[in-house]
Amino acid sequence: xxPVIALVGRPNVGKxxxxxxxxxxxxxxxxxxxxxxxxxxYGEASYQEQRFIVIDTGxxxxxEEGIDAAMADQSxxxxxxxxxxxxxxxxxxxxxxxxxxxxxxxxxxxxPVMLVANKIDGLNHDVATAAFYELGLGxxxxxxxxxxxxxxxxxxxxxxTLPTLALASNSPADEMALDTTEGEGLQTExxxxxxxxxxxxxxxxxxxxxxVGRPNVGKxxxVNRMLGEDRVVVFDMxxxxxxxxxxxxxxxxxxxxxxxxxxxxxRKNITLAVEKFSIVKTLQAIADANVVILMIDAEEGIVxxxxxxxxxxxxxxxxxxxxxxxxxxxxxxxxxxxxSELERKLRFIDFADFHFISALHGTGVGHLxxxxxxxxxxxxxxxxxxxxxxxxQGAVATHPPQMVNxxxxxxxxxxxxxxxxxxxxxxxxxxxAVPAHYTRYLEKAFRKALDLHGTPLRIQYKSSENPFEGxxxxxAKTPADKKRRVMTIAKKGKAGAKPKSGRAKKK
Numbered sequence: 279x280x281p282v283i284a285l286v287g288r289p290n291v292g293k294x295x296x297x298x299x300x301x302x303x304x305x306x307x308x309x310x311x312x313x314x315x316x317x318x319x320y321g322e323a324s325y326q327e328q329r330f331i332v333i334d335t336g337x338x339x340x341x342e343e344g345i346d347a348a349m350a351d352q353s354x355x356x357x358x359x360x361x362x363x364x365x366x367x368x369x370x371x372x373x374x375x376x377x378x379x380x381x382x383x384x385x386x387x388x389x390p391v392m393l394v395a396n397k398i399d400g401l402n403h404d405v406a407t408a409a410f411y412e413l414g415l416g417x418x419x420x421x422x423x424x425x426x427x428x429x430x431x432x433x434x435x436x437x438x439t440l441p442t443l444a445l446a447s448n449s450p451a452d453e454m455a456l457d458t459t460e461g462e463g464l465q466t467e468x469x470x471x472x473x474x475x476x477x478x479x480x481x482x483x484x485x486x487x488x489x490v491g492r493p494n495v496g497k498x499x500x501v502n503r504m505l506g507e508d509r510v511v512v513f514d515m516x517x518x519x520x521x522x523x524x525x526x527x528x529x530x531x532x533x534x535x536x537x538x539x540x541x542x543x544x545r546k547n548i549t550l551a552v553e554k555f556s557i558v559k560t561l562q563a564i565a566d567a568n569v570v571i572l573m574i575d576a577e578e579g580i581v582x583x584x585x586x587x588x589x590x591x592x593x594x595x596x597x598x599x600x601x602x603x604x605x606x607x608x609x610x611x612x613x614x615x616x617x618s619e620l621e622r623k624l625r626f627i628d629f630a631d632f633h634f635i636s637a638l639h640g641t642g643v644g645h646l647x648x649x650x651x652x653x654x655x656x657x658x659x660x661x662x663x664x665x666x667x668x669x670x671q672g673a674v675a676t677h678p679p680q681m682v683n684x685x686x687x688x689x690x691x692x693x694x695x696x697x698x699x700x701x702x703x704x705x706x707x708x709x710x711a712v713p714a715h716y717t718r719y720l721e722k723a724f725r726k727a728l729d730l731h732g733t734p735l736r737i738q739y740k741s742s743e744n745p746f747e748g749x750x751x752x753x754a755k756t757p758a759d760k761k762r763r764v765m766t767i768a769k770k771g772k773a774g775a776k777p778k779s780g781r782a783k784k785k
Contacts, residue, residue: 281440282331284360286353286384288376289337291368292396296423297321297334300433318352319523325433333360338380351508357384362440363391364432365415369398369406373413381413390439392432395420399427484526484533485654488563490591491573492542492583496603500573500637501525501538504646522559529647537563542587564590568657568698569597569650569732576602576634577612580619588627595699597653597733598630599646605634606641629725631732653732661694661728666702673723682711700728701736709739 285293298304301321319334335353357363365384367377384391393415395407399422407418419435421428489497502508505527523538539560564570570591574584591598602616613634620632631649635642670692679687688707695701702724721735753761 280329280331281361282333282359283362283364283436284333284335284353284356285364285366286335286338286357287366287380288368288374291337291366291371292423293337293366294319294334296364296366296394296396296421296429297332299423299426299429300332318356325437328437338376338383357387357389360389362436363387363389364394364436365391366394366396367410369395369401369420373409377410377413381415385414391415392436392439393418394432396423398422399425484528484535485569485650486535486537486567487650488537488539488567488570488596489573490539490542490560490564490570490587492575492581492587493540495573495575496637497573498538500571500601500603500635500643501536503637503640503643504536522563532651537567539563542583561590564594564596567596569599569653570594571599571601571646571650573637574600574602576605576608576616579616580623585623588624592627592734595734595736597657597698598627599649599653599732600624600627600630600632601646602632602634603637606636606639629731629733629735649732656728656730657698657700657733659697659700659728661697661700661702663691663693666692666694666724669724669727670704670720672727673720677719679712679716682708687712695738699734699736700730701738703738703740705740707741709741712739 285296287293297319300323302323303321321332321334323330323332333356335356338353363384365380367373393410393413395410395418398406398420403420407420410418417435419428419432421432423429489500491497501523505525522540524535525538526533526535528534540557542557542560572584572588572591574580588598588600605613608616624630631653633642633646633649635646637643670689674689679689681687685708687709689704689709689712690706692702692704695703704720717737720737724730724737725735
């Protein structure tokens with residue numbers, strides 16, 4: 279098995295910075311902000327061709343309350359599944375009571391622990407690390423995660439400490455053991471170690487699902503319900519999730535990657551720089567996904583921010599499924615009102631499926647997979663040039679395009695230009711003059727003929743090039759000589775003609 283290394287410690291000691299340094303990515307948000315990381319984040323790294331999994335965790339303090347308690351539970355789960363724990367402390371802050379409590383907790387676990395003193399740059403190594411020997415965890419490894427100082431030596435010591443069995447296997451992540459769980463009728467197989475996609479790490483195969491919406495609409499609750507375990511932190515407070523968390527899992531033989539994202543508020547309500555970075559990560563998750571589940575709070579109804587998020591998804595060209603959460607707690611009168619608002623405000627996305635669910639109790643959550651797979655299939659199907667051309671010819675024959683400058687717009691043939699979203703390229707003449715309403719007519723014709731559900735469709739036009747444009751017709755020698763003689767005689771005739779007198783013109 280690939281060895282698993284968990285990074286634990288107090289808040290703001292540099293765990294996420296070290297995570298990014300080891301995985302050679304920027305997947306984890308980093309800021310001078312205590313308690314920024316809240317969920318377990320998995321990444322894949324390598325050292326001298328030896329692969330290992332790194333788990334970034336939230337900060338531990340020993341006296342957690344409220345949301346900090348939920349964060350601490352996630353950190354403890356990471357410790358239990360790790361082969362080695364890197365306990366990070368802050369050289370500049372010195373030894374604290376929280377460090378002593380965490381060390382006491384780690385000593386009670388049968389896990390190998392390495393003590394890592396971070397932020398040692400600019401300090402004397404021996405002086406800065408001396409106080410941490412009181413924790414009784416052996417050698418103190420001094421590093422500067424932000425600059426990479428001491429990280430290579432740390433990895434060398436890590437692989438000397440890890441069991442030989444962990445190093446003997448270099449199998450891919452999909453060969454790891456699977457943990458099967460059940461929850462509310464949703465049978466899922468969770469891959470033991472989730473890998474966050476990056477340029478350096480292999481991207482998981484399967485359908486990537488991003489859960490987006492405003493803060494506190496139940497995104498993390500839905501993620502846990504779909505996975506069948508409490509994988510991400512859920513708390514009754516807006517802004518609980520700050521980073522995008524990628525989780526690979528398997529359900530009925532189909533691989534999925536679900537992405538829990540931070541809630542997006544209106545721009546005027548955003549004050550923290552951390553929240554701005556969270557929004558950037560959410561938008562990146564939308565672009566990275568195959569299917570996006572847009573969650574709407576049914577109690578509050580559809581608001582302008584929901585429509586704005588929907589526009590972001592459609593502009594990105596991603597398949598869309600709309601889930602109205604907290605549906606089971608509404609009165610019938612309010613349900614009728616919400617449905618009427620859906621018909622009025624969301625008429626422009628008639629291709630998307632709508633689901634009325636309760637993420638907390640699991641009502642209707644299982645049916646989301648039906649729409650997800652249908653939308654993914656429609657977004658990624660390979661299209662035939664011959665079939666697309668026949669659809670185009672039928673649509674043009676039924677309703678021809680309008681005349682432009684006395685000439686009819688000619689649309690000759692169509693071919694596929696890409697997928698996710700499906701792109702149809704239409705060739706013809708005067709395509710720049712095709713009106714928007716006729717493009718919408720063609721979109722509906724293609725959507726109906728191709729049976730596309732859950733995905734937007736894009737149509738692109740290309741005008742046929744005139745091969746003789748900019749070229750003059752070069753005449754043969756005999757016709758050219760004849761034309762020259764005729765032009766010479768015509769000029770002489772005009773020069774020899776006498777002009778009429780003014781008196782004669784008057785008569």
